[in-house]
Amino acid sequence: MAKTVITVDDLDAIALGGAFLGTGGGGDPYIGKLMARAALAANGPVTLIDPADVGDDDLCVPVFMMGAPTVMLEKLPSGTEIMAALDQLETYLGKKATALMCVEAGGLNSTIPFAVAAATGLPLIDGDGMGRAFPELQMVSFTMSGISATPLVLADDKGNSVLINAVDNLWTERLARADAVQMGGAALVAAYSMTGAQMRDSILPGTMTMIREIGETLMAERKAHRHPGAALRARFSGHHLFTGRVNDIERKTVGGFARGRAVIKGTDAFAGREFSIDFQNEFLVARDDTGAVLATTPDLICALDADAGMPVTTEQMRYGLLIEITGLPADPKWRSDAGLNLVGPSYFGYDHAYAPVEEINNNKNLNQD
């Protein structure tokens, strides 16, 4: 039985690792850490369990926040919303959750499940549905395994809640997004309830452990006065795509998403060149000045502050910020035809074909780190 006890002391690493793997989305690590810290301080540590240790008929329930990250920053969850969402889902199912899950990496969405686990005393399963963050609800490995997002419950800070039953996960996204927009741009959600057997069939295992390792590496490097980028790339098969200063950023919150594009002027080894990153809550495509793709969804585009070494979310991107961009290979599930159908470039309206980040960058970046 692989069980890990997560205490208040682990939350810094988890929030930072989640934010790095969240590829710009998944919420602010500072807010996420505060929420989880309060819950663990009040209720004690959380047990992280291996997917193998969950019973076939156990009820596993992912909990998360959905909405534009820009809104999440202004509208802090109190903690009661997510408990209301879980409670209403359990009432509807007529069954109590036996374990909690995480849907995506992110400063907030990697830590919210710990807060709920502490408050309920339930264990949290080591894994998630993305191995990164994606902007839409149906973009989880659970969808590839035929697991329904519904019944889904959204709850807001005012006391409103919505329970959705939909014919497929794309319909769930449409309905839930419309409600989240009305709820002020973001809502807390319990959805994708599944049996232990379904969970094992669909989860991307080990994500929580990986997130903690990323966070610990990041903190250790910073403590040793080194920028953590190189160590993270070495440890997680990453590619240094570029370093530069944000020269222009265009963003709008539309349809419940934070969409936009950042233009970055290269510095250091990349001086004299210009790069761009498109985002929809998460960073989707990185390009150089010739328009050539350096990394594309579903591969991960992770941003670190080039000075401070801290993860940078899409809403933190601002004119003049010096950033270092790392590309990481996505989970092999996302590189399958089914995965690319859900989250590949064409789903987001791009013309370019998917090419793995390591194939694009193996030659040209050999000597850049």
Add this chain to the structure above:
Amino acid sequence: MAKTVITVDDLDAIALGGAFLGTGGGGDPYIGKLMARAALAANGPVTLIDPADVGDDDLCVPVFMMGAPTVMLEKLPSGTEIMAALDQLETYLGKKATALMCVEAGGLNSTIPFAVAAATGLPLIDGDGMGRAFPELQMVSFTMSGISATPLVLADDKGNSVLINAVDNLWTERLARADAVQMGGAALVAAYSMTGAQMRDSILPGTMTMIREIGETLMAERKAHRHPGAALRARFSGHHLFTGRVNDIERKTVGGFARGRAVIKGTDAFAGREFSIDFQNEFLVARDDTGAVLATTPDLICALDADAGMPVTTEQMRYGLLIEITGLPADPKWRSDAGLNLVGPSYFGYDHAYAPVEEINNNKNLNQD
């Protein structure tokens, strides 16, 4: 015990009377009649009961369609959606409905409850929540009595459903409207469930009987080759606001509503003058060429085809159509401060104060009929 048996033969009158009292909204009478006719033909007649004959603890459930009337015309309900909505509401409440209700008058929303009553064998209560039609969910006498719209269930033709619990009826409108828009612009709804005692405290009694009388008067006059306008005004304290030809109509479906304005060139006794009618699903304000208000929400602005004598809905208004406009006094509840707060001119963004249709028109229209 005042019980009336409603058979297939009564549905023409109910659909037409509903459409007239629907003040341009509440759905198309032809579609409503077809739906109800199919249900009554398959399941037998419906019992219309007096509010006084419902037990204090009985569960009374209104059923209706919400959305833009323009969409309702293109997207005919199959009948299964509204049964799904009712069924899910009953499951959530853990209790079966003992009587059905109507929320508003309208070609569709006065007949849908008959279709559901026939399919379930439940009686329908003689009354509604508006005594006309209004565009938004919270605009019912039930809101004035403090009755919650939620739990509310929306269901669509694809098999999606949404159950809302909201802190007030305005929040319910926002969330339900957003879902209805996603569902294709219209959805079938079960909401405002209440006890028999609450129903008696809040219902506008007798609306179904009034609708049938309007429809019967309309049909009898047409059969006698008379335009029904004069007889309807004589019977229901109406005012002949004007007759004219639609000269211009501007409309857009926005935010889930059909909004717009029609400009009408007066004919007959009104020749040489120009009039306008604003609408949001329903006709809201009628004005003459000086901009003076002839009738304003919450009073009723009812349109008849000046040639055929049939009710005209907002979506049937078109260039060249000759229409005769009648103003009817709203139920006294709507003229109270609480009523005007919910549905008065200022709620819809107008500057003019409310003035009763009879005060505006008593002198000037004395000799026009």
